[in-house]
Amino acid sequence: MDIHLHHDRNPHMEEHMKSSDALRDIVIGMSDGLTVPFALAAGLSGAVDSSSIIVIAGIAEVAAGSIAMGLGGYLAGKTEQDHYNSEEKREYHEVENLREREIEETKEFFAKIGLSKELQDNATDEISRDKKQWVDFMMKYELGLEKPDPKRATKSALNIGLSYIVGGLVPLSPYFFVTSPLEGLKISAIVTLICLFVFGYFKSKMTGINPWWGALRVMLIGAVAASAAFGVAKLIGG
């Protein structure tokens, strides 16, 4: 689900969007990285005797999760790009070869937003004079597609993957230092829930919802996921 982060009316809007894209990737990667390895470690803490198995499983999860999420982000970006390019090619083709139908569709757009018959015709007439302008219009307002940043896929993959690793090391780190899994879990829970709260705060600020309520929600997801994992693992393993 893609949420528009800014409601900004200044001319630097596009720049703002780009930096917030990176920020969003980092927050997403990091809060997922905090949540899943935390829950996995919590689950194992209820079922195994030694911290070392938790460290191994946790690091395997972090490696797997960061690669899966990072590559996933990369492919999603590439797919968006491919999709945009193929639709754009198609619109150019249609504007050249199915001009009448495209004229009708453009009129329909103006009808839908509430213009009179006369203005529908005049506006369509003006807009269809320039082929590039017409296609750009159709791409954005008929199909709802924004031109993607070509470097976005790679940047997104790195941001998400690395943030997942950084996030994932937080809940695992206590297990490096203590031998009792339940002792590790206590420290891990305190540290991770604080971090989830902080990230939930910034994540909510970015999407414009109440940051304190948002922080609480993100922290609760982590706590619920970890408790469920603990319960399930205890049930089958402990």
Add this chain to the structure above:
Amino acid sequence: MDIHLHHDRNPHMEEHMKSSDALRDIVIGMSDGLTVPFALAAGLSGAVDSSSIIVIAGIAEVAAGSIAMGLGGYLAGKTEQDHYNSEEKREYHEVENLREREIEETKEFFAKIGLSKELQDNATDEISRDKKQWVDFMMKYELGLEKPDPKRATKSALNIGLSYIVGGLVPLSPYFFVTSPLEGLKISAIVTLICLFVFGYFKSKMTGINPWWGALRVMLIGAVAASAAFGVAKLIGG
């Protein structure tokens, strides 16, 4: 990243979008559910002696991952809804109290798509006669926000969470039946990579890219993530 799945010109478009939303949730949940537990199980197979630890860790991961992803989907949906509602309220306020500025912004929209000064004025004049029509227009085309389906958050959470569980049980199931982790890994790899290929195929079909190439890419992500997890876990644990 939100990718528009359909470029459909029939009047049932909206219905199509809704069913494909559900399909997309299922495919996302299931392919993530296949990938991460698979990679975790692969990682542990290189580092521990008994299948039972892999089963416990895997089920803990599936419980944690399905809750984290499901609740994550729910909150994303709710946030989108909250964001839409607060922006809509704001637009109504602005249309009533900052009428001149909104008129300017509406004219700017028509200028940007390429209409002449005269049509900008006329179109703005017509559109601003009806308050609801005007706000709807501003929401959709100035802010780029679609009205979210109010039940979407809950449906999305269930679809993603349950698909993650179904997907996650695939790579884990072989470990239920064999005691040697490496034996389990062989069967798990074969079964999971086939499933990833099949899901990659459908996922790509939905986004309109070459399905065979897409299937290969999804399968490769799973294989790379699992290999990395295996390598890392072997390095520190085995």
